[in-house]
Amino acid sequence: MSTSITFLGHAAFSIKTGEFSILVDPFLSRNPLASISADKVEADYILITHGHGDHLGDAAAIAKRTGALIISNSEICDWFESKGFNVHGQHIGGGFTHPFGYLKLTNALHGSALPDGSNGGNPAGFLLTFKENGKKAYFAGDTGLFGDMRLIGEEGIDLAALPIGDNFTMGPADALRAVRLLQPAVVIPIHYNTFPPIRQDVAAWAREVEAQTSTLVKVLSPGESVEL
Template sequence: MSVTVTWYSHACILIESEGTHLLVDPFFTGNPLAPVDADKVSADVIFVSHGHGDHLGDTVAIAKRTGATVISNFEICNWLAAQGLTKLHPHHIGGGSNHPWGRVKLTIAHHGSALPDGSYGGNPCGFLFSIGGSKIYHACDTGLFYDMVLIGEEGIDLAILPIGDNFTMGPDDALRAVKLLKPSKVLPIHYDTFDIIQQDPAAWKERVEKETSTHVVLLKPGETLIL
């Protein structure tokens, strides 16, 4: 079954399979690298990893336009309900749910999660997707943690890892994350959006492929990988 992964820059990812569109951390408005506007993006389900504005992004506007269900932690779902959204599916870390398109489970992430108005955004998370016969781990915003070994035991086809440093893992720790996860492929994200997270993804690819058996996929914003 065909699964495609499109990187819209920063941590925003679109996963498509059998006509279903899963949109993660839809940061378009105010994103200098976004290749499309928020009103041009399709979504059946939106996933929000934490409350920061560069991840929550255009969730409310896109959900209202498309009728997408939003999956996030309990606190963020409550906040989104106060913004007028009704199709919400709250989770917490380690909890998952089955859907016609597959399954998602929330994983730990070491980060913050305050919402744009300063209210409490619960625990940040990553997402482990089982879709179209593939396992995709989107780490979202996180530092390195040793429990990535447990996530890797799932048999990861694609890991999506931040490499920007400063707010998340940098290149060194992201390389260590690859060694813990042992994915077939890895897609580096969360870099170059702002000056403070400028990185050289080609240099990182060279290091990863020299020290591991994982293939590094480099995408430009708007480009798509077929799994």
């Protein structure tokens, strides 16, 4: 009854839950840290937090090969639908029960323009409640710190994936504050060390989080997994 969450590098994840394979922000072919190539990854669903190339990534190629359903905000889904892809659009604060579980879109403080300059709508995070076991995972996407993370935390978060890279997103100090607001059982740091502007000492951050909160930090190398 477990759900397996595998870090693929940068902010990309592969999730195996029940009979379903889910990708989150599948930036693989241009990701120097990716643990798998875009032509080998499995997907029944592809979740995209926002329109930037390092999150939209290889979604089109993977969806074309696998027939995966793309789930994102309405603007991104409209963009993909116009190109012939299967989509399910949602928006911030809205949830929907998919076959794999309940998915709600949350706030994120960032941008979302698509690579061709099209409107990418509002960036979002994802709060997933897995049908397989009722566990909850929060994928923050690219975001700065915001106080309503406390409200997300009130849902009871088993696992959170939070950016720590600074420059484009929260840095280590704000990511620590986010952990305090969210109070997840486990946190995975993401969106760091892929490129020079977002290099961070992840081990130092993990020590601070575990010294100052009750949250367990799982620093995953690309290809490593955690079980929920």
